[in-house]
Amino acid sequence: MDGSIPGGDTWTVAGRTFKSRLIVGTGKYRDYAQNAAAAEAAGAEIVTVALRRVNLSDPNQPMLVDYVKPDRFTFLPNTAGCFTGEDAVRTLRLAREAGGWNLVKLEVLSDTRHLLPDMEETLRALKLLIADGFQVMVYCSDDPVYAQKLEDAGAAAIMPAAAPIGSGRGIQNTLNLGLIIEQARVPVLVDAGVGTASDAVLAMELGCDAVLMNTAIAEAGDPILMASAMKHAVIAGREAFLAGRMARRTYADPSSPRAGLI
Amino acid sequence: MKLVLNGEDRTFPGLGTIADLVAHLELDARKVAVERNLEIVPRSAYQTTVIADRDRIEIVHFIGGG
Numbered sequence: 001m002d003g004s005i006p007g008g009d010t011w012t013v014a015g016r017t018f019k020s021r022l023i024v025g026t027g028k029y030r031d032y033a034q035n036a037a038a039a040e041a042a043g044a045e046i047v048t049v050a051l052r053r054v055n056l057s058d059p060n061q062p063m064l065v066d067y068v069k070p071d072r073f074t075f076l077p078n079t080a081g082c083f084t085g086e087d088a089v090r091t092l093r094l095a096r097e098a099g100g101w102n103l104v105k106l107e108v109l110s111d112t113r114h115l116l117p118d119m120e121e122t123l124r125a126l127k128l129l130i131a132d133g134f135q136v137m138v139y140c141s142d143d144p145v146y147a148q149k150l151e152d153a154g155a156a157a158i159m160p161a162a163a164p165i166g167s168g169r170g171i172q173n174t175l176n177l178g179l180i181i182e183q184a185r186v187p188v189l190v191d192a193g194v195g196t197a198s199d200a201v202l203a204m205e206l207g208c209d210a211v212l213m214n215t216a217i218a219e220a221g222d223p224i225l226m227a228s229a230m231k232h233a234v235i236a237g238r239e240a241f242l243a244g245r246m247a248r249r250t251y252a253d254p255s256s257p258r259a260g261l262i
Numbered sequence: 263m264k265l266v267l268n269g270e271d272r273t274f275p276g277l278g279t280i281a282d283l284v285a286h287l288e289l290d291a292r293k294v295a296v297e298r299n300l301e302i303v304p305r306s307a308y309q310t311t312v313i314a315d316r317d318r319i320e321i322v323h324f325i326g327g328g
Contacts, residue, residue, distance in 0.1 A: 025326070025327060025328030026326035026327060027326040027327045027328045029326060032326070035326060048327055048328055049324040049325070049326070050324070050325050050326065050327025051295075051322050051323070051324060051325070051327075052322060052323070052325045053268040053321065053322055054321045054322060054323050056267065056268060056287055056321070059288045059289055063323060063324075064323075064324050065293055065323075065324060075324065077324070078327050078328070080328065090297075093302050094295045094297055095295070095324070097295040097296075097302050097303075097304060097305065098293075098294065098295035098323060098324060099324065165328065166328075192328075212328075213328075214328030215328070
């Protein structure tokens with residue numbers, strides 16, 4: 001299962017080049033086996049992972065790395081559940097030790113109900129992480145002003161939410177997302193809020209470098225089939241962006257010539 | 263000895279190092295990361311990092327997340 005776009009199209013973040021423009025999460029699946037199968041069906045090369053305490057009462061319970069293998073996928077550790085910069089730094093230092101890499105996803109959340117990012121604290125955490133040697137892909141609001149501040153502070157990628165995490169509402173502000181894409185000199189990824197394949201197509205048509213999603217696949221009726229749909233959606237959206245869409249017209253323009261009518 | 267392990271008070275027979283603790287818990291050292299009193303313990307230092315009574319130890323690993 002290959003998520004690459006025909007023609008050798010690739011994207012690069014923090015000096016690492018990828019063919020697939022679909023990053024998938026590893027949460028909410030029935031089990032790790034289904035999770036691994038979905039990641040394969042998505043053609044993903046990067047998966048996000050969380051860091052939590054080992055369950056010491058049952059050391060034999062299944063472990064993510066036994067199914068979604070670090071030698072097959074680039075792990076992108078997140079800071080889900082962190083509400084301060086210090087929490088994020090502590091979590092990602094442990095992740096770096098567990099995995100041995102420094103490319104990470106920063107998310108500093110605010111309210112647990114909507115899970116939208118606390119941008120002031122996100123920017124502060126980003127600076128702490130960069131000082132600690134991390135390369136940071138940043139989950140953020142769809143505010144072009146803050147997106148620019150993140151980039152200026154050294155973010156490796158800007159990852160605005162399309163809609164609240166797990167909401168499946170699709171892109172709520174295409175205008176802002178377009179502005180962020182236009183100004184950015186680092187990759188822009190839609191992270192969070194994708195609900196179905198058309199949302200991923202739209203993100204890519206707008207010019208996103210990649211899309212990151214979890215719930216849209218994990219909570220689909222058939223997660224493996226939806227993973228495949230998302231792979232095709234991202235490829236289709238990317239190809240449409242590269243091809244350049246036709247101009248919009250107010251009135252119809254017939255596809256069959258008017259000349260030669262009988 | 264008493265340790266605060268992953269936020270819980272636990273009592274262990276005398277353990278010398280982080281390596282001893284990881285082995286006692288039957289964990290695969292390649293799949294976890296360890297923090298002792300808020301400082302990362304590199305895997306290469308498990309054998310040489312001595313643990314003391316009342317140490318606060320966190321042992322974490324990767325799980326599914328978005």
